[in-house]
Amino acid sequence: MFFSLVASLSTLALVSPGHSYPSNAKHHPSASSALPACGPVVQSCQCPEGNFYSSVTTYGFYAASAKDVASITASSFSDLSYIGLNVTNTTGQGFEIGSSRTFSLDWDAASEPISVKEVLTTYNNYPENGGFNMTWEMGNLPFYYTRPSGEEATVGGFWSYEELRQVGDYSFFLWSTWSCFGDVFDFNGFHELVFHRIAQILKEQGKSDGSIVGLTTTG
Numbered sequence: 404m405f406f407s408l409v410a411s412l413s414t415l416a417l418v419s420p421g422h423s424y425p426s427n428a429k430h431h432p433s434a435s436s437a438l439p440a441c442g443p444v445v446q447s448c449q450c451p452e453g454n455f456y457s458s459v460t461t462y463g464f465y466a467a468s469a470k471d472v473a474s475i476t477a478s479s480f481s482d483l484s485y486i487g488l489n490v491t492n493t494t495g496q497g498f499e500i501g502s503s504r505t506f507s508l509d510w511d512a513a514s515e516p517i518s519v520k521e522v523l524t525t526y527n528n529y530p531e532n533g534g535f536n537m538t539w540e541m542g543n544l545p546f547y548y549t550r551p552s553g554e555e556a557t558v559g560g561f562w563s564y565e566e567l568r569q570v571g572d573y574s575f576f577l578w579s580t581w582s583c584f585g586d587v588f589d590f591n592g593f594h595e596l597v598f599h600r601i602a603q604i605l606k607e608q609g610k611s612d613g614s615i616v617g618l619t620t621t622g
């Protein structure tokens with residue numbers, strides 16, 4: 404297990420954008436204009452005005468095979484029924500690049516539920532163990548919403564990386580999201596809800612005891 408975790412953390416260092424916060428812009432506002440706009444590449448970047456950067460990475464191990472976990476999370480990009488999200492529109496089949504899923508979410512920063520479109524940007528199978536990695540991003544940008552106060556605000560976007568792979572008798576699952584939002588969005592809570600939902604389904608299917616070893620959320 405220890406060796407596995409070290410291997411996993413080196414991956415995490417690659418994908419966790421937590422260290423890319425553009426702190427070099429703090430004391431030199433003029434330098435900040437040289438930073439690229441935040442986007443799918445994890446790097447020092449600048450959010451649109453009125454937005455702030457945040458980054459959350461969640462990972463843990465299920466006592467189940469990657470195939471078993473993938474059978475829950477990965478029937479197709481558009482299928483989010485396992486977390487109970489009401490997907491209102493989809494495009495594309497399976498994991499075709501450019502596939503999209505649109506769903507609405509309650510967000511206390513907005514006066515009404517927001518409609519989020521997510522677009523698949525990369526997808527790779529790990530044929531040797533049934534795992535995969537993929538990236539996707541918010542597709543309906545620029546996004547405007549109204550705060551309960553009546554004030555207008557924007558979302559600059561979010562980008563996600565997800566990875567599932569077999570590590571011994573366990574499956575390592577990692578989900579990283581970095582974003583430019585005008586108000587706090589509870590990505591930590593959303594990630595953890597999905598991780599626990601997968602554990603619960605594995606237990607219901609008799610494929611694991613329902614635990615998540617080393618569940619960690621950073622950011």
Ligand SMILES: *[C@@H]1O[C@H](CO)[C@@H](O)[C@H](O)[C@H]1NC(C)=O
Pocket residue numbers: 489490491
């Ligand atoms: C999902 O949303 C659509 C459109 O708002 C609605 O017609 C449908 O009843 C909803 N389904 C569920 C299960 O909530």
Ligand SMILES: *[C@@H]1O[C@H](CO)[C@@H](O)[C@H](O)[C@H]1NC(C)=O
Pocket residue numbers: 491492493494
């Ligand atoms: C679903 O998305 C497609 C592509 O963006 C669009 O053409 C279509 O009108 C949408 N359907 C609904 C019901 O919103």
Ligand SMILES: *[C@@H]1O[C@H](CO)[C@@H](O)[C@H](O)[C@H]1NC(C)=O
Pocket residue numbers: 417418527528529536
């Ligand atoms: C995703 O998987 C592909 C194929 O195995 C690999 O080349 C790529 O480096 C992986 N991406 C990351 C961020 O690990």
